[in-house]
Amino acid sequence: MAAKRKELEGYLAAWTVAGVVSHVPFAGKVYDPRVINPFGGRQSAEIRQKIDEVKAFIANRGLARGA
Known part of the structure; x- marks a missing residue:
C-alpha cells in the first residue's frame, strides 16, 4: 500500500511538472508523467x-551541508 501511495x-x-514545462514557451518540451515518475x-x-x-x-x- 505504501508503494502504491508513493507511486x-x-x-x-x-504530472504537475509536465504541465508546468509544457506552458514554458522557450522550453519546447512535452513530458509524459508516466515516463518521468521516479516511483x-x-x-x-x-x-x-x-x-x-x-x-x-x-x-564527492x-x-x-550536514550530509
Missing part, C-alpha cells in the same frame, strides 16, 4: 540510478 504521489508530482513504471530504475549518480557527485564534491 501515485510521484505520478501527481510528475513507478520500468523507467524508475533508470531514473533512480541517475538520482544516485547526482547524489554521489554532490557527496562536498557540496552537501
Whole structure:
C-alpha cells in the first residue's frame, strides 16, 4: 500500500511538472508523467540510478551541508 501511495504521489508530482514545462514557451518540451515518475513504471530504475549518480557527485564534491 505504501508503494502504491508513493507511486501515485510521484505520478501527481510528475504530472504537475509536465504541465508546468509544457506552458514554458522557450522550453519546447512535452513530458509524459508516466515516463518521468521516479516511483513507478520500468523507467524508475533508470531514473533512480541517475538520482544516485547526482547524489554521489554532490557527496564527492562536498557540496552537501550536514550530509
